[in-house]
Amino acid sequence: MGVVYTNNNSKKYFIIGGIVGIIVIVSVVLFFLLSGNNNEGTLKDFYTLISEKKYDEMYDCISEESQKKYDKETFVTRNQNIYEGIEANQLSIEVLDEEDNQLTYQVKMNTVAGEVSFENKTTIEDDKIVWDDSFIFPDLTQNDKVRVSEDEANRGRILDRNGKMLAGQGEAYSVGLVRGKLNGENDYDQLAKLLSLTKESIQKTMSAAWIQDDSFVPLTTIPSDDTQLENQLLQIPGVQLNTVEVRSYPYGEITSHLTGYMQQVTAEDLEKHQGEGYTETSMIGRSGIEAAYEKQLKGTNGATISIVDENGSTKSTVATQEKQDGQDITLTIDIDLQKDLYQSFENDQSASVAMNPTNGEVLALVSTPSFDSNNFIYGFSTEEWDALNNDEAQPLTNRFRSTWVPGSTMKSITAAIGLETGSLDASKDFGAEMKWQKDSSWGDYYVTTLHAPNPNNLKNALIYSDNVYFAKAALEIGKDNLEKGYQSLKIGEDIPFELALTKSQYTSDSFDKDIQIADSGYGQGQILMNPVQMASIYSSFMNDGKMMTPHVVKSTETSVWAEPFSKKTTDEIKSDLIQVVEDSHGTAHSLKNSQFQLAAKTGTGEIKESQDDTTGTEIGWLSVASTDSSNPIVITTMVEDVKGRGGSGYVVDHVKQPLMSYLQR
Known part of the structure; x- marks a missing residue:
C-alpha cells in the first residue's frame, strides 16, 4: 500500500503562502512608514545641526541640485550670519503633513526679537533636503537680506x-x-x-x-x-x-x-x-x-x-x-550721611554702617579707602590698574563685607547674654583688679585692663570698659550660655542682606578652655564680627531686644531677624550705654551734647602674635545710637591701625560730626 501526501502538502503550501503574503504586506507598510520617518528624521537632524551651529555639516545634508545653486562658502556664510544674527536658539519643529516627499511643518525658535513661529514646506530627495533661502524664512529669496534693528533699553538708575x-x-x-x-x-x-x-x-x-x-x-x-x-x-x-x-x-x-x-x-x-x-x-x-x-x-x-x-x-x-x-x-541710603562718613574716614582703612534700629534700613554703607566706579567705564591704563591693585591701603577691598576683631564693643553683648540667661547679676561687684588670672594653670597669661572702677559692677565696667570684669563675667556666664547667646544673635550664620557679607564667627577648637572663654568676654579670643551684624545687634538694644533684618534696598516690608533679648535686658544695657556717654569717665564721653541723648560703646581690638607682642596693630570700634525714638539711628564704625592715633577715641572724634549733622537734619 502506498502513502498519500496530497492533503498534507496542500495544507503546508497554504500555510507557507499565507506567511509570505503577510511578510509582503508588512514590508510594504514598513517601507512607507519608514520612508516617512526617514524624511521627518532627516528634517529634524538638519534643525539639530542649526542649533549646534554646524553649518559645514548642514551643507552636506542638502541635495546635489541645491549644492549646484549654492556653493559651500556662500551657504555656510549666509546661514551663519542669519541664524547667529537673530540669536536663534531653542529651535523646534513639528511635521504637520507629508505628501510625495514634501513635508509641511511648523518651526518655533527664540530670537533677539522674541519667539518666532511660522509654517514652512520642504522636499526630501534621497534623504537630502532640497534647500533654498525660503527654508530659513518662507518670504526670503536669494537676493534678500535679513535685518535686525535693535532698540537698546535704558539701564535702571x-x-x-x-x-x-x-x-x-x-x-x-x-x-x-x-x-x-x-x-x-x-x-x-x-x-x-x-x-x-x-x-x-x-x-x-x-x-x-x-x-x-x-x-x-x-x-x-x-x-x-x-x-x-x-x-x-x-x-x-x-x-x-x-x-x-x-x-x-x-x-x-x-x-x-x-x-x-x-x-x-x-x-x-x-x-x-x-x-x-x-x-x-x-x-x-x-x-x-x-x-x-x-x-x-x-x-x-x-x-x-x-x-x-x-x-x-x-x-x-x-x-x-x-x-x-x-x-x-x-536704596535706603541717605547720601548726605554716606558722604559725611566717607569724608571723615577717607584717609583711613575703615567701614561704617548706619542703620535705623526700628526697621533695619541701612542709612549708610561706607568702605574706605575706595575707588571710582567711573574709571571702570572709561578704562584704565596698565599703569593705573597696577597702581590701584598694588596700593598698600587696598582700595578695592570692601571692608564692610569683612569680619574684624570686635574688642570692647563685645562687652555689651557679653553683658546682655549674661542678663538674658540669668547667669550674670548686674549689681555684683567683681572686685577692682588691673591684672588678673583665674589661677596658676594660666601660667604667664594675665588679663589686663587700663581702668578698674570701684565698685566693679556692670554699669561701671561698661563706663570704664574694664577687661578684667568681662573676663570674669564670661567665666561666670559659662561656655554653654555664651554659645547659646551667640546663636540667638545669629553669629556664625549667613547674614540676610542684598550684598554678600562674610559671616561673623565665634567658634574655635579651644573655645572650651577658660582662657578663650575669658578673652571672648571682652572681644578678643576667636571672635570676629561683621560691621553690618554688629550694627544690627546694637540696634536691638534700642528696639526692645528685636534685631530687624538689615536691608539696603527700599521696601515697604520689614522683618525681625532675631529676638535675642527681652525688653528688661535691653533697658539695662541701654541705660548703661547712655552713661558711657554721659559719665565723665565714659570712653565715649566726648559725644555728650545738649541736644541729643546718645548711647555708645567703644572698642579696641588687638591683633598681635602673643600677649607680650608690642608690634601688633589695633582696630578701633564705635557703636553709637540716638535714644530719640522719633529720630532713630545706630552707627557702627571700624577703623584699622588706630594704635598710636588715639585708639577708639580716634573713631569717636571722627563719627561725631556725621552723626550730629544727620540728627540736626
Whole structure:
C-alpha cells in the first residue's frame, strides 16, 4: 500500500503562502512608514545641526541640485550670519503633513526679537533636503537680506532714599580720529600720551580694512567735564569728540563699594547669560548693587527682525519686540550721611554702617579707602590698574563685607547674654583688679585692663570698659550660655542682606578652655564680627531686644531677624550705654551734647602674635545710637591701625560730626 501526501502538502503550501503574503504586506507598510520617518528624521537632524551651529555639516545634508545653486562658502556664510544674527536658539519643529516627499511643518525658535513661529514646506530627495533661502524664512529669496534693528533699553538708575541718583545715565566724549585729516605720525605720539594709550595700539586700530579717509574711528571714552584734556585733544588735527551716553556715578568714590561697577562682558559672561540679550559690546554689573540687581537694572532690548529686498526696502517683518527699560532701584541710603562718613574716614582703612534700629534700613554703607566706579567705564591704563591693585591701603577691598576683631564693643553683648540667661547679676561687684588670672594653670597669661572702677559692677565696667570684669563675667556666664547667646544673635550664620557679607564667627577648637572663654568676654579670643551684624545687634538694644533684618534696598516690608533679648535686658544695657556717654569717665564721653541723648560703646581690638607682642596693630570700634525714638539711628564704625592715633577715641572724634549733622537734619 502506498502513502498519500496530497492533503498534507496542500495544507503546508497554504500555510507557507499565507506567511509570505503577510511578510509582503508588512514590508510594504514598513517601507512607507519608514520612508516617512526617514524624511521627518532627516528634517529634524538638519534643525539639530542649526542649533549646534554646524553649518559645514548642514551643507552636506542638502541635495546635489541645491549644492549646484549654492556653493559651500556662500551657504555656510549666509546661514551663519542669519541664524547667529537673530540669536536663534531653542529651535523646534513639528511635521504637520507629508505628501510625495514634501513635508509641511511648523518651526518655533527664540530670537533677539522674541519667539518666532511660522509654517514652512520642504522636499526630501534621497534623504537630502532640497534647500533654498525660503527654508530659513518662507518670504526670503536669494537676493534678500535679513535685518535686525535693535532698540537698546535704558539701564535702571540706582537712587538714594530721597531720589538722588547714585548711578544712572550720564554723558561722556567718545574720542576718535578721522584718518584723512591727520597731519602725520607725530599726531599719534601726542594722542597716545594724552589718552594713556600706546602709539602701536592706535596705529593698529586705524589700519582696519573698513576705514575710509572720512571715517570716524573711536579710540576711547573720556569724561565730558575734563575741559583741559578736551582742549588739548582738539588741538590735534583729525581728532573728533562725539557726545555719548555712559553709565555715570555722580558721587564717585563715596558710593563705589556700595553701587559697585560695570565692565564689558567676557566670553564667560556671554556663555553664562546666553539668550539674555548680551552681545560682545554689552556692559554687565560686576560688583555691589550693579551685580546683585543686574537682571532688574538691565531691562530688555527691543528688536525687529525684517526681510529687506536688494534695494533695502522692507518686504515683511518676521518678529518685533518692544524694549523694556530697566527698573530703578531705590536704596535706603541717605547720601548726605554716606558722604559725611566717607569724608571723615577717607584717609583711613575703615567701614561704617548706619542703620535705623526700628526697621533695619541701612542709612549708610561706607568702605574706605575706595575707588571710582567711573574709571571702570572709561578704562584704565596698565599703569593705573597696577597702581590701584598694588596700593598698600587696598582700595578695592570692601571692608564692610569683612569680619574684624570686635574688642570692647563685645562687652555689651557679653553683658546682655549674661542678663538674658540669668547667669550674670548686674549689681555684683567683681572686685577692682588691673591684672588678673583665674589661677596658676594660666601660667604667664594675665588679663589686663587700663581702668578698674570701684565698685566693679556692670554699669561701671561698661563706663570704664574694664577687661578684667568681662573676663570674669564670661567665666561666670559659662561656655554653654555664651554659645547659646551667640546663636540667638545669629553669629556664625549667613547674614540676610542684598550684598554678600562674610559671616561673623565665634567658634574655635579651644573655645572650651577658660582662657578663650575669658578673652571672648571682652572681644578678643576667636571672635570676629561683621560691621553690618554688629550694627544690627546694637540696634536691638534700642528696639526692645528685636534685631530687624538689615536691608539696603527700599521696601515697604520689614522683618525681625532675631529676638535675642527681652525688653528688661535691653533697658539695662541701654541705660548703661547712655552713661558711657554721659559719665565723665565714659570712653565715649566726648559725644555728650545738649541736644541729643546718645548711647555708645567703644572698642579696641588687638591683633598681635602673643600677649607680650608690642608690634601688633589695633582696630578701633564705635557703636553709637540716638535714644530719640522719633529720630532713630545706630552707627557702627571700624577703623584699622588706630594704635598710636588715639585708639577708639580716634573713631569717636571722627563719627561725631556725621552723626550730629544727620540728627540736626
